[in-house]
Amino acid sequence: MSWDIALILGIDGIANGAVYLLAGLGLVLIFSVTRVVFVPFGDVAAFAALSLAAFEAGKLPPTVGLVAMLALLAVAAEVWTLLHRGEAARIPRAVLGWGLLPLLPCALAWGLTSIVGAGGQKLPQGLSIVTAILLVLPITPLVARVALQPLADASVLVLLIASLAVHFLLSGLGLLFFGPEGFRTSPLASGALELPGGLNISGQVILMVAAALVLSGLFFLAFERTVAGKALRATAVNRVGARLVGIRPARTALLAYGCASLLAGLIGVLVAPVNTMYYDSGFLIGLKAFVAAIIGGLTSYPLTAVGALAVGVVESFGSFFSGALKDVIVFSLLIPVLMLRSAFASHSEEETEEIDA
Amino acid sequence: MNAFNRRGLISAAAATALGIAALTPAQAQSQELKVGLSVSLSGPNSSLGVPYAKGMQAALAYRPEIGGRKVRLIVLDDGSDPTASGRNARKLVDEEKVDILMGSSGVPATIAISQVGRESRTPMIGLSPISLKPEESDWTVTVAQPPTLMIDAVVERMKRDGIKTVAFIGFTDAWGDLVYGALTKAAEPLGIKVLTNERYARADASVAGQVLKIVAARPDAVMTGGAGTPGALPYLALAERGFKGKVYGQHGLINPDFVRVAGASANGSILPTGPVIVAEQLPDGSPTKKVSLDFRAAFEKTNGTPSTDAFSAYSFDGYLVFADAAARVLAAKGGEPGTPAFRQALRDAIMASKEVVGTHGVYSFKPGSLYGVDQRARVLVQVDNGKWKLAP
Numbered sequence: 028m029s030w031d032i033a034l035i036l037g038i039d040g041i042a043n044g045a046v047y048l049l050a051g052l053g054l055v056l057i058f059s060v061t062r063v064v065f066v067p068f069g070d071v072a073a074f075a076a077l078s079l080a081a082f083e084a085g086k087l088p089p090t091v092g093l094v095a096m097l098a099l100l101a102v103a104a105e106v107w108t109l110l111h112r113g114e115a116a117r118i119p120r121a122v123l124g125w126g127l128l129p130l131l132p133c134a135l136a137w138g139l140t141s142i143v144g145a146g147g148q149k150l151p152q153g154l155s156i157v158t159a160i161l162l163v164l165p166i167t168p169l170v171a172r173v174a175l176q177p178l179a180d181a182s183v184l185v186l187l188i189a190s191l192a193v194h195f196l197l198s199g200l201g202l203l204f205f206g207p208e209g210f211r212t213s214p215l216a217s218g219a220l221e222l223p224g225g226l227n228i229s230g231q232v233i234l235m236v237a238a239a240l241v242l243s244g245l246f247f248l249a250f251e252r253t254v255a256g257k258a259l260r261a262t263a264v265n266r267v268g269a270r271l272v273g274i275r276p277a278r279t280a281l282l283a284y285g286c287a288s289l290l291a292g293l294i295g296v297l298v299a300p301v302n303t304m305y306y307d308s309g310f311l312i313g314l315k316a317f318v319a320a321i322i323g324g325l326t327s328y329p330l331t332a333v334g335a336l337a338v339g340v341v342e343s344f345g346s347f348f349s350g351a352l353k354d355v356i357v358f359s360l361l362i363p364v365l366m367l368r369s370a371f372a373s374h375s376e377e378e379t380e381e382i383d384a
Numbered sequence: 385m386n387a388f389n390r391r392g393l394i395s396a397a398a399a400t401a402l403g404i405a406a407l408t409p410a411q412a413q414s415q416e417l418k419v420g421l422s423v424s425l426s427g428p429n430s431s432l433g434v435p436y437a438k439g440m441q442a443a444l445a446y447r448p449e450i451g452g453r454k455v456r457l458i459v460l461d462d463g464s465d466p467t468a469s470g471r472n473a474r475k476l477v478d479e480e481k482v483d484i485l486m487g488s489s490g491v492p493a494t495i496a497i498s499q500v501g502r503e504s505r506t507p508m509i510g511l512s513p514i515s516l517k518p519e520e521s522d523w524t525v526t527v528a529q530p531p532t533l534m535i536d537a538v539v540e541r542m543k544r545d546g547i548k549t550v551a552f553i554g555f556t557d558a559w560g561d562l563v564y565g566a567l568t569k570a571a572e573p574l575g576i577k578v579l580t581n582e583r584y585a586r587a588d589a590s591v592a593g594q595v596l597k598i599v600a601a602r603p604d605a606v607m608t609g610g611a612g613t614p615g616a617l618p619y620l621a622l623a624e625r626g627f628k629g630k631v632y633g634q635h636g637l638i639n640p641d642f643v644r645v646a647g648a649s650a651n652g653s654i655l656p657t658g659p660v661i662v663a664e665q666l667p668d669g670s671p672t673k674k675v676s677l678d679f680r681a682a683f684e685k686t687n688g689t690p691s692t693d694a695f696s697a698y699s700f701d702g703y704l705v706f707a708d709a710a711a712r713v714l715a716a717k718g719g720e721p722g723t724p725a726f727r728q729a730l731r732d733a734i735m736a737s738k739e740v741v742g743t744h745g746v747y748s749f750k751p752g753s754l755y756g757v758d759q760r761a762r763v764l765v766q767v768d769n770g771k772w773k774l775a776p
Contacts, residue, residue, distance in 0.1 A: 035596060036593060207431055208431065208613055209645060229624075302590060303614070303645055305587075307587070308589060343592065346593030346594055350556075350582050350583045351556045351583040
């Protein structure tokens with residue numbers, strides 16, 4: 028292997044790592060606030076990519092149907108709970124929040140395709156991207172409301188199994204709504220950066236890495252400087268304690284899911300031009316981000332970032348040495364990491380009786 | 385919209401099956417010929433199974449009667465599950481007493497049906513390229529081309545193009561193995577060296593590493609062993625790395641979705657396929673041209689859309705082989721449809737098929753071999769801005 032091959036592989040790996048970084052941040056965010064390993068994270072990213080592809084084809088993304096269906100389920104769940112609690116007066120607000128709010132991006136998408144794209148002209152790319160991200164934004168909170176919030180206080184294992192079930196549900200719905208074929212969108216950034224030595228770095232790669240850096244910076248600032256970010260951190264540190272000082276776990280969980288959905292949407296539009304996205308290709312992205320998150324112990328953002336880049340680089344070199352064993356190599360990373368972690372981690376007691384409300 | 389069409393088709397197929405099950409006064413239909421088809425109308429394989437079913441409908445509309453007898457088609461959905469296709473075949477044999485079994489859109493499913501056919505002594509026409517042990521294939525033939533026939537054509541073309549070294553990149557699964565095996569076997573006698581054996585999984589997002597290795601090996605050309613949309617990945621990666629050599633493919637890539645995803649990166653690539661794909665461009669003397677154009681017309685008339693794939697044409701050919709054999713049996717008074725004697729005679733007639741002209745090729749079957757096509761069943765096409773052009 029010569030230097031330039033190593034360099035190309037390294038750059039390719041960092042570009043992949045940037046995607047895993049964003050996904051890893053989302054996973055850690057959700058896990059630390061709600062204790063849910065959110066398996067369907069990648070599915071949401073894939074839906075964003077497929078929505079963008081639909082906009083490029085001048086069609087209304089099938090995501091609209093998906094969101095509408097989930098909103099219906101969420102409203103039903105919310106109304107049922109409120110009736111159960113005898114708080115019927117709050118029903119209109121719930122319908123507004125869970126039913127109508129998620130449909131706003133759908134209306135926007137409809138407007139975009141039927142008014143702007145009426146004459147068969149191409150939709151403006153920026154607008155399509157923003158709408159695609161907005162479209163998937165409600166998916167994670169809605170799914171969480173329907174499937175995960177009713178058992179928010181269950182054990183981590185139960186939550187993991189529920190989130191796995193949600194993944195299978197979402198990928199099944201993905202097949203139903205998007206069909207079995209893969210799509211690729213036109214690149215967001217054309218052109219390439221010429222390095223001395225005849226090496227090219229494509230604009231798309233630079234965009235991906237830059238987006239990852241900027242977004243993780245923004246998240247850092249939000250966590251350190253804003254009240255909402257501090258509430259998220261407080262819930263992550265101690266749910267009971269956070270409740271005692273007046274932070275509502277359900278509200279912060281909703282915020283965490285929303286942020287994660289936003290990240291997933293961004294990942295979707297970033298990878299759509301470089302990878303052929305299928306209804307189920309999100310799962311592998313999520314799984315590799317999970318490896319990164321495990322390296323970060325599912326709590327540390329900086330370690331997750333390091334882990335994500337490591338996963339990306341190992342994957343790219345692995346595919347060079349043996350294409351068939353690429354994924355085996357990546358997932359084998361987990362073994363030494365887990366051994367090291369269990370050797371050095373201070374064993375805290377299992378969080379069994381943390382919450383009883 | 386696609387999903388809706390498909391759902392419509394499934395419910396139509398289910399309704400047909402139900403309707404037939406509801407009225408089974410055996411006497412009234414005893415003279416009819418019954419064709420049992422099991423394909424994947426739902427599930428991941430449905431993008432192949434739906435055209436198979438549509439092609440069979442077109443064939444039925446093209447020749448609704450054989451030797452003065454009406455033909456009844458029974459279509460069952462296997463939901464992309466080979467086990468279900470075996471069950472379907474049993475249902476077709478036991479309950480419907482079909483005279484012939486046909487299927488399926490996947491290789492494992494086709495093998496499952498052929499086993500039922502053999503057990504129940506019902507002839508079976510396979511619609512995908514299967515391989516069976518000779519002793520298990522006495523009731524089965526297939527209208528698909530054997531993969532070696534197709535890949536030999538590509539390797540001969542490489543020789544003509546002056547290629548000395550070729551790199552291979554394909555799927556990690558049986559299809560990749562099959563293409564690689566056929567490539568190495570054909571390339572060696574022609575003095576072409578196969579430099580690499582790179583593999584990737586159907587679900588992989590990137591083949592950048594594998595392609596770097598290929599580019600570093602400096603081959604004259606690259607052969608790809610993928611299929612469908614994921615088969616486009618090496619084309620995109622090679623274009624991104626600025627690979628200037630020729631890229632060859634195989635018939636697994638003859639699919640509109642492959643061209644859509646690969647875009648400009650597939651331009652100039654050479655692939656083998658059955659002649660029906662480029663029917664309009666075939667020279668007038670070509671044996672399959674007339675049937676192919678008839679098929680196009682029948683397909684458009686029956687289904688309302690033009691046919692763009694190779695799969696529906698396999699169904700059409702399967703039906704033509706059956707029709708030819710059944711006509712001979714009926715003319716020779718070889719028994720009444722629906723009886724074991726008729727099925728035996730039909731099987732013997734299929735195995736004795738001579739020069740039956742179809743859309744993909746000219747079929748001559750003989751006992752002991754599954755495949756019945758020759759050189760006339762393949763042409764090389766070139767991708768030209770998203771269209772297939774007969775390669776000069």
